[in-house]
Amino acid sequence: MKKESELNNSLPVLKAAIEATVDGLLVTDKQGKVLCYNQLYVDMWPIPSELLTHASHHAILGYCAGQLRDPERFLRSIEEIYAMLAPESFDVFEFRDGRVFERCAKVKTLEGSTAVLVWSFRDITERRQGESYKAQLAAIVESSNDAIVVKDLNGIITSWNGAAEELFGYRSSEIIGSSVLTLIPPDGLEEENRIMNLIKSGKRTNHFETVRWKKGKKPIDVSVTISPVKDSAGNIIGASKIARDITQRKESQERIEYLAHYDSLTGLPNRALLADRMRIAIENASRYSFRLALLFVDLDRFKLINDSLGHEIGDKLLKAVAGRMQSTVRQTDTVSRLGGDEFIVLLGQIHTATDAAGVAEKLAAVLSQPYQIEQHKLLLTASIGISIYPDSGKDASSLMRNADASMYSAKGQGRNRYQFYSEDLTSTSVERLSLEHDLRGALARDEIFPVYQPQIELATGRVVGAEALMRWERLGQGLVSPASFIPVAEDSGLILSLGEHFLREACLQARQWHEQQQFEGTIAVNVSAVQFRQNDFTDVVLRALADTGLSPECLELEVTESVVMHGVESVAQKMRILESHGIKLAIDDFGTGYSSLSYLRQFAIDRLKIDQCFVRDLPENTDAKAIICAIVAMGLSLGLRVMAEGVETEAQARFLQDINCAESQGYLYAKPMMPNDFEAWLKSRKSGF
Structure with a gap:
C-alpha cells in the first residue's frame, strides 16, 4: 500500500513534466494500465477521452492499430515489448494517411523498484519526406x-x-x-x-x-x-x-558552316563565299578608287580525262589544280571553285590590267606543268577570261558574266591562253547561249540532217565509201557551220542525243543504198569524244545497227586522236568490242594531235585519215610532203589503210598516189551532198558499184 501511495503521489509531478516535452508521451505499468499521458499524445492519434479514462493500454492500442498501414506488426511489437521489458525499444511505423511516427519504449524504475513503461511518439513525416525528396533528388542528379x-x-x-x-x-x-x-x-x-x-x-x-x-x-x-x-x-x-x-x-555546326561556304572537294571558297567576298571587294574598290580583277579559269578538256580515267582520278586532279592555284596568288586574293572544272580568282586590289595579265600567265604556266596522279602522268591546260572593275563591270554579276564570256573567247582561239573582256565578247556570249537554246529543239524540228561525201580509191577511182557529215539548218537563219555548233553540242551534252540520232540516220541510209543502189562501200560516221566516253557507247552503236539492219562491216567510226590518248585501257576495250563485231575504226585528222605510235599499236584501228591542212600545200610545200610521206609510210608499216582528206587538185591526187596513199576524199571528186544528189552522182559514174 505504501508503494502504491508513493506512486500516486508522484503522478502529478510526472504529469506536469510530460506536458512540457515535444513528444507525445504515454506511461503505463507492466500490465498495460494507463498511468498518465500528455495532450500531444492524444492529438497525435487521436484517441477518444472515454477510451483513455476507462480502458487499458491494450484496448487503446487496438483502436490505434486500425489507423496504421501494418496493424499486425504494430500490435505484435507491443506484445513483445511488454513481454521482454527491454530497457529500450525503437520502431517506426506509417499511418494510412501518410504520416510517419518514431516510437521509443523505455522501461523506467521509480522509487521502491516500481517499473513503468514510458512510450514516446514523434511525428517524423516532414523529415521523412525531406529525406525522400533528397534521395529522389540525388537519384535524379546521379542519373x-x-x-x-x-x-x-x-x-x-x-x-x-x-x-x-x-x-x-x-x-x-x-x-x-x-x-x-x-x-x-x-x-x-x-x-x-x-x-x-x-x-x-x-x-x-x-x-x-x-x-x-x-x-x-x-x-x-x-x-x-x-x-x-x-x-x-x-x-x-x-x-x-x-x-x-x-x-x-x-x-556539326562548323561542318555545316564549312559546307555552306567552302567546296567539299578542294576546300576552296564556293560560290556563296565568293559572292560575299566580291561584294566587300567591290565596296572597298569603289570607296578607295582602285581596281580589282576577276579571272574565270576553265580547264581545257578536263572532261576527257575525268570520263576516261574515272571521277576518282578527276577529283584528285582537281585537288592538285586547286593547290597550285592557291600557291600562285597572294593570300589576300580568293581562289574559288564554282563547280566541275571551273574556278574563279578574285584579285582584291590591282593597279593596272597588266597585273591581272601577269597573274593569268603565272596560272597558265603552273597549271600546264605535268601532274602525277597515281600511275598516270597527266597534262592539262587552262583557258582564262579576265574582267576588270570598273572597266568591265561595276557589279559582281557583270564581272562574272563578262569574265565567263572572255574565257569562252580564249577557248575559241585555241585554248591554253587568257583573254580580256571586250564589248564584242558580250554579243559572242549571247549568241552562244542563243545557239545552245535553238540547238536543243533542232532535232524535234527536223533541222539536223546528214550530207554525204564520197571516198575514192586513188589507183582505180572506185568509190569505196562515203562520209556522213552533220548539218544544221537553223530556223530562219540558214546553215550553221559545224565548227560553231558542234563545240556547243559537246559542251552542253547535246551531242549524245544528236550523235545517236545521226548515227541511226546514216546507218539507215547506207542500208537502203546497199539494197537499192548496189552501193558496196562503207559509211563513215564521226564520233565525238564525248560520245565515245559513254559507258554504254558500244551498246548504242550495236543497237543502231540492229535497228536499221545495216551490216556491221559496212560501218566505219571516225574518232580524233584526243579520244585515244585518254583512258587508254577503256578506249582499247571499246575498240576491241567494236572490232569483234566487224565494225571498222579510223583516226580522223591524223597528225594534228599528239598520238603516240606505241599507243596506236594497241588499238583496233583500220584507217588513218591525213588532215587536210597537210594536203592543202601539196605538192609544192616541202614540209607538207615530208610529213605526209612519213604518215603514209607509218600507216603501211602498221598495216593500216591511209586516206587523205581535202584533195582538191589532180596534182595533189597524183602525188598521193605516187607515195602509195590508197584513198582520198575532197572537192576534186564531190562536195558533201544530200542523199538524192549523192545517188545521182553515183549513177553518173561507171565505177563504184
Whole structure:
C-alpha cells in the first residue's frame, strides 16, 4: 500500500513534466494500465477521452492499430515489448494517411523498484519526406546525362555526379576537394570570375557556351548553366554548374558552316563565299578608287580525262589544280571553285590590267606543268577570261558574266591562253547561249540532217565509201557551220542525243543504198569524244545497227586522236568490242594531235585519215610532203589503210598516189551532198558499184 501511495503521489509531478516535452508521451505499468499521458499524445492519434479514462493500454492500442498501414506488426511489437521489458525499444511505423511516427519504449524504475513503461511518439513525416525528396533528388542528379558540379564560394568542388566523371575524365575521389580551376583553361579565368560575381549577387547564367578542360588538359566545348546554392537560411554558400558536352554539335555546326561556304572537294571558297567576298571587294574598290580583277579559269578538256580515267582520278586532279592555284596568288586574293572544272580568282586590289595579265600567265604556266596522279602522268591546260572593275563591270554579276564570256573567247582561239573582256565578247556570249537554246529543239524540228561525201580509191577511182557529215539548218537563219555548233553540242551534252540520232540516220541510209543502189562501200560516221566516253557507247552503236539492219562491216567510226590518248585501257576495250563485231575504226585528222605510235599499236584501228591542212600545200610545200610521206609510210608499216582528206587538185591526187596513199576524199571528186544528189552522182559514174 505504501508503494502504491508513493506512486500516486508522484503522478502529478510526472504529469506536469510530460506536458512540457515535444513528444507525445504515454506511461503505463507492466500490465498495460494507463498511468498518465500528455495532450500531444492524444492529438497525435487521436484517441477518444472515454477510451483513455476507462480502458487499458491494450484496448487503446487496438483502436490505434486500425489507423496504421501494418496493424499486425504494430500490435505484435507491443506484445513483445511488454513481454521482454527491454530497457529500450525503437520502431517506426506509417499511418494510412501518410504520416510517419518514431516510437521509443523505455522501461523506467521509480522509487521502491516500481517499473513503468514510458512510450514516446514523434511525428517524423516532414523529415521523412525531406529525406525522400533528397534521395529522389540525388537519384535524379546521379542519373542525369548532364554533368553537375557543385562548388563552394572559394571555388572548391564539393560534389559532382557520374556524368561529370564521364565528361571531365576525373573520378570523384580525384577531383572533390580540388579547385574548379582544374577544369578551366587560363583564357577562361576572367569569364569565371565575372560569372561568380553574378552568382554571389543571387543571379544565374543560362546556357552559355564555353570551353573547359578534360583530364589531360584536352579542350571540350560545353554549354553551362550556373545557379547559386543557398543554405536553409537563404545565404549563398556556393554554386552548382550543369554542363553539357556540345563538342559534336559544335563540330556539326562548323561542318555545316564549312559546307555552306567552302567546296567539299578542294576546300576552296564556293560560290556563296565568293559572292560575299566580291561584294566587300567591290565596296572597298569603289570607296578607295582602285581596281580589282576577276579571272574565270576553265580547264581545257578536263572532261576527257575525268570520263576516261574515272571521277576518282578527276577529283584528285582537281585537288592538285586547286593547290597550285592557291600557291600562285597572294593570300589576300580568293581562289574559288564554282563547280566541275571551273574556278574563279578574285584579285582584291590591282593597279593596272597588266597585273591581272601577269597573274593569268603565272596560272597558265603552273597549271600546264605535268601532274602525277597515281600511275598516270597527266597534262592539262587552262583557258582564262579576265574582267576588270570598273572597266568591265561595276557589279559582281557583270564581272562574272563578262569574265565567263572572255574565257569562252580564249577557248575559241585555241585554248591554253587568257583573254580580256571586250564589248564584242558580250554579243559572242549571247549568241552562244542563243545557239545552245535553238540547238536543243533542232532535232524535234527536223533541222539536223546528214550530207554525204564520197571516198575514192586513188589507183582505180572506185568509190569505196562515203562520209556522213552533220548539218544544221537553223530556223530562219540558214546553215550553221559545224565548227560553231558542234563545240556547243559537246559542251552542253547535246551531242549524245544528236550523235545517236545521226548515227541511226546514216546507218539507215547506207542500208537502203546497199539494197537499192548496189552501193558496196562503207559509211563513215564521226564520233565525238564525248560520245565515245559513254559507258554504254558500244551498246548504242550495236543497237543502231540492229535497228536499221545495216551490216556491221559496212560501218566505219571516225574518232580524233584526243579520244585515244585518254583512258587508254577503256578506249582499247571499246575498240576491241567494236572490232569483234566487224565494225571498222579510223583516226580522223591524223597528225594534228599528239598520238603516240606505241599507243596506236594497241588499238583496233583500220584507217588513218591525213588532215587536210597537210594536203592543202601539196605538192609544192616541202614540209607538207615530208610529213605526209612519213604518215603514209607509218600507216603501211602498221598495216593500216591511209586516206587523205581535202584533195582538191589532180596534182595533189597524183602525188598521193605516187607515195602509195590508197584513198582520198575532197572537192576534186564531190562536195558533201544530200542523199538524192549523192545517188545521182553515183549513177553518173561507171565505177563504184
